[in-house]
């Protein structure tokens with residue numbers, strides 16, 4: 001995918017399985033939005049192809065749009081519309097929409113339903129963006145930085161909504177700069193660097209791939225602190241407890257954080 005002379009994506013290869021939550025990470029300008037826009041049918045790739053729910057997003061029709069939810073970086077239209085009116089209007093384009101009142105409650109905007117879009121704070125507006133993406137009960141959901149500007153409560157509410165959608169089998173592609181959020185939600189994480197998916201793996205595989213091991217520490221019977229590094233903390237803790245004949249005192253398990261792993265990968269690719 002190029003814009004003029006600028007090659008943004010260079011043979012990016014990405015598959016997201018049904019029911020998966022795929023988190024796309026990468027520095028500013030890496031091409032995350034561009035990738036999502038190609039999958040949504042909003043950008044025409046200069047090479048290669050995309051298939052979503054078995055159709056080319058560029059030519060897919062209304063039946064396809066009915067199944068796809070999109071949360072873009074910002075919804076600028078209809079600024080003077082009231083929330084319930086706007087949501088109800090958009091809902092009417094879908095065959096099986098969420099009831100407006102229920103959806104506004106779900107995203108924490110129930111009490112503001114009669115406000116106008118341009119009377120909302122930045123974070124409330126983002127909640128409305130999420131509602132607009134969900135309104136059609138999508139089977140596939142694209143979320144481009146959905147939690148930018150969310151306060152911790154809104155973020156936790158959003159994570160609950162996403163977990164609910166996951167349990168309904170919705171396939172989700174999400175971009176974020178919040179690595180804790182990625183760690184919490186992702187089935188798979190792709191890191192976009194230099195125009196390709198540099199890494200595509202589960203959070204646990206990601207840690208192993210760069211040799212970051214989990215540190216298990218405990219207080220031994222002689223009172224000294226002991227630490228062991230392992231790729232398999234579950235088995236190690238089981239073995240230690242068996243040889244100890246019971247629970248370990250002061251047990252601590254430190255898994256490498258996604259933040260450390262991500263920074264390592266991005267630094268190494270520079």
Ligand SMILES: Nc1ncnc2c1ncn2[C@@H]1O[C@H](COP(=O)(O)OP(=O)(O)OP(=O)(O)O)[C@@H](O)[C@H]1O
Pocket residue numbers: 003008026027028029030031032033034035
């Ligand atoms: N319409 C456009 N015309 C020209 N260049 C563009 C256009 N849209 C995006 N780009 C360029 O493509 C590159 C990738 O942009 P994109 O928005 O996909 O990145 P991103 O990974 O989503 O970044 P961020 O994390 O900052 O949102 C950037 O260098 C950007 O300047």
